[in-house]
Structure formats: structure tokens, C-alpha cells
Amino acid sequence: MPTNKHVIGIDIGGTTTSFGIVDRHGVLICQSALPTLADQPAAVLVSRLYDAIEKMRSSLSSPVTLSGIGIGAPNANYLRGTVENPPNLNWGTSVNLVELFRQWYDLPVAVTNDANAAAIGELLFGGAKRMKHAIVITLGTGLGSGFIVNGELLYGADGFAGELGHTTVDPAGRECACGKRGCLETYASATGICRTVFELLEQRCDSSSLRKIGFKNLTSKQIYEAACEDDPVALAAFDMTARILGMKLADAVAHTSPEAIFLSGGLAAAGDLLLVPTRRYMEEFLFTPYRGKVQVLQSKLPEGSGAVLGAAALAWHEIDKIPFDSAQGTDVG
């Protein structure tokens, strides 16, 4: 049995696709990226990825044996192996990514959405090790979520469990790109906090460095930097974001009763500025039996490589489900 078994983790985004070779312990041997070219068919991306992965493998000083491939992608369905109606990719209604990859690699291949990959990464390589029940929230352009239940990712009947971004905060609230109103991600995400700043600028009269920035130019990083300078509007925006996020995290606890909730993604990089008030508000909204029992933590996966590590973790988790004889490493490819 080879000791150098590795998997490929791939994170497909609308602009960039990152990939890396990851060992059993979550060590990223090497990582690279290529432009997704979102207007081209999925098969073209898979072919380009094959070339890039093999180029990466051949550049290594000692050869690695591949045992599986894990992929995180928007609107991916683990149960079907598909990516369905991805918002930023011109791939049509449904593409079977598992089948496309298996044309190049005779290995176990699994696909799941980005937030589920983050959750399985947290379970295998991050802060949720040894936990049986946890929730991972990704706060990027939108809000994604992955649920660990009984030590497994929760997929539900249709493969789409864990989509907290589109739970309702206020049925008369902000328009969401999904067509509904008041979805959580219109408040608690990198774009949500920008909208919150504009709501506060309209309602309040105090001066703020954010008053000079146009709607299209404002970023959550600018709000973070303003908050670090004690800008009152920026601080209020973090407080309002934390309150709404805390309220909905309390709802999530009432559903699955996790040991911990991990925040990851761009907005979570704000650290205690978001974590501390989110914890406080969540406690206020928690039903009594849950109080003081659920941790709210920053993701323990590294910011730059978390998505690739999550996808790799999916591959290892998949391999662990296969009977030993058929899970041997292979040099195919």
C-alpha cells in the first residue's frame, strides 16, 4: 500500500478555478489556478484542468498517487453529481461533472457546493474535528451553509439541504437576486453589509468616511477598515449584520442543535468585529435549553486555500465510504 496517497481538490468559481494536491492530513502539497472561462462548456474546463493537474504532478520532485477527486462548485448537487443552473457559468440547466471527470480519471469523483465543501473541510482538517454536529457559514458575495449531522454532510431528500442564504429575515425586506424578498444573504454577506451601510447612511445624520463612496464601489473591506477607525456608520453596520445573522443562527440551532457554528469567507475575515456581537445576539435569540452551549468560531481553515482543502476533504470523505479493496490508490491518469 503506497504511503504517498493524495487527492485533488478543485474549487470552481465564476472567474477562477483553483486546484491542489492534498494529502490525508490536509497538507496542501501544491496549488495552482486557471481562469474558468465561464462562457465555454464544462467539458473544456475539465480538459484544461486535466492538463494543468498532470503538469503539476509531473513537476513534483517525488511522484504522488491519486486516490480521488473532490470538487466544490456553485449549485452543485452531490447526489446527482451535477452542477445545475449555475448563476455565473454558461453551462445550461445541468452538467454532470462527475461523468466528465471520470472520462479522464478512473477514480472516485465527488462534487458538492462550495459551502458544503467548506463544511467537510472544517470537519476533516479544521475546527470541527471530533464534532458530530456543526454548521459552517460562508460569508462571501452571498451566504452559503453546510450542515454536519451525525458526522456526515446533510444533503436531504434532494441534495440541496443547507441553503440558509435564502431563509427569510423579513418578508417585506430587501430584494434578493433569487426573486424573493428579505433573504438572509441580502443582509449577512459581503454585499449585504454594503446595502446595510446605505440603509444607515439614509437613516442617520452622523458623518462617516463611507458617505463619499458610490454604491457600486463600496466593498466590505472598506467597511471593515472604517470600523477599525471607529467610523460610527461602519460600526453600526457590523452590529446590524451581527444581529440579523445571530437571529438566524439561533433559528439554525433550533433545527439541528450543533456543537459549533464556524464562519468563513471574506466577511468573516473581520474577525471579532463580527464574531463577538454575533455570539451575543445569537445567545439572546436562542431558546433557553440551547443557551451557553453552542460556540460561534472563525473557520480554522486557511483563508487562501480553504476552498481547495474543502474539496479535497470531500474526496477523502468519499474514499472512506468505499470498501477498502476498491479504494486503493491508482496511477491512472
Add this chain to the structure above:
Amino acid sequence: MPTNKHVIGIDIGGTTTSFGIVDRHGVLICQSALPTLADQPAAVLVSRLYDAIEKMRSSLSSPVTLSGIGIGAPNANYLRGTVENPPNLNWGTSVNLVELFRQWYDLPVAVTNDANAAAIGELLFGGAKRMKHAIVITLGTGLGSGFIVNGELLYGADGFAGELGHTTVDPAGRECACGKRGCLETYASATGICRTVFELLEQRCDSSSLRKIGFKNLTSKQIYEAACEDDPVALAAFDMTARILGMKLADAVAHTSPEAIFLSGGLAAAGDLLLVPTRRYMEEFLFTPYRGKVQVLQSKLPEGSGAVLGAAALAWHEIDKIPFDSAQGTDVG
């Protein structure tokens, strides 16, 4: 191996405790009840139940072999076997019901809360047979819920998963007995719809048969009967209840992606008056990938014996987890 294996299902309420002998197929052989006597210690109730169960067994024309005992009780914790701070029972902070019953019966004993018992009953004997993912909502004085995930009851890290009654509809909303505001059960429950009628009577000017009834005397049954007579306030109360319930059921779908949601309990007896608008509103609030895929159904368990059948189902489910040799029926007791 005896063919007449049976279990005892027990439903402990604040006023009445019901119990029955149930076979493997969910057939209730006989059922009885006794007053709970909520001011007395739990050990007294268990002793009285033993006497009543044995009296019932000895009255049967053919003897039954008991294989296990399942109990549904308020604030029961399956993982610990306890009932903790029950609101309507003078049992203190924590009573281990499993240990108390095992002083009388050398059998597998399991305890869970009423809504979880209803869910496991729906899974084994009701409409959720052959489903792997389902949610059961009990609409009584409060709102309880039980989640079936991967064919098992979801307990979470602390044994208290599935408490939708205290998720937040409106953080500035109605006072809840739990100390929070705007909890779902202050709107969607038998008492919640009564509060809704009074909100509507205050806001509207149209005549209604409900205007002559005092707050303490109004029941959900009266609202149902008025709605059947086309009373506009009663109809509006059902519509508002369905809208809020539908919104929060859509949230629940975004958490666990079930095949179906079952409504049970007193208010669910209103049938289509509640079911039809709840389905419509839930669809409106659902994130697109879930639309048209999740059924909202009335519980298939009989109204009068559903709680006892649910508790019995818990016993059978528990027995199924035990290796065959140790799960044999016994005549002990």
C-alpha cells in the same frame, strides 16, 4: 420466537397520561389513561403506570409479551433519558424516566419529547413510511417539531434538535412564555391563532361572531367553526396563520430538505382550511430549487391515539437498533 411481541407506548401530559399496548404493525391492542397528578413525584406516576399496565395486560384474552417501552413527555431528552424542567409537572430540574421505568421492567426503555414521538410514529406507522427525510409539526397549545434525517430522528449535539416553536418570526413580536419575543408558536398554534383573532378584531371593522367571546374563553375550535360559516375574521386568522407557518416551513426546508412535512395536533384538525394556504405560502417562500418538491400533508396517525402510537414507535425503533439476541421478548414484569 414469540409472534405476539408488543410494546407499551406512553404519552405523559400535564393533566392526563395515556398508554397502550401496540404491536409491530402499529395496531393498538388496547388503550387506557390515568390522571398524571402533576404535583406528585415522577416515581409515583411510574408506579401507578406499572399497576395500570399490568392490570390491562391481565385483562387481555391472550397474553402479550412485552419487548420494550416508549415514552413521549414534555421536555424529554432522548440522549439522557431524562425529563428536564417540564413546564406543567412538579418534577424539578431533571428526572431520569428511563431509570425509573427500568426499576419495574427489565426491557429497553426510551423517552423523547411529544413531537419527536409523533415524528417517529409518522415514520413507522403513518405517512412517512419509506421516507428518509421528513418533518412533523404538532400544532397544539404550543408548536412542537420532530425531524427525520436519513431515516433517523435528529437529536443533535444535545438531544434537543427540532424546536421550531421557538424560532423567531418577528424579533419585536408577541411575548412568548419562553421569555423571548415573536416565537413561531405565538402565531402558529392553537393559542397563537386565538391571539391572531384578537389582533384582527382590533385592526378590522367588519362584524364577526368572534367579537362577543372573551380572550380567556376563545378556542381554536370556535375559530374553525366560525371559518366554516365564512366569518371574515376567522378566515383571515387562518390565512395569517398559514402565511407565517408557510414562511417558517420554507426556512425549515432550506435547513434539511425533507420529502414531506406533516401537520398534526389540534389545530391541524382544521384540515384544508389550514393545509391549502400553508402549502401555497410555503411555495412562495421556498428558494427556487425546492419548489414543487416538498409535500405538506396532514398526519396519517389517528387523532385520538397518535401520541401513544408515536411513543410505541419509539420503542420499536429502539429495539431495531439492538443486536437480535438481546432484543428477544421477555415476560418480565
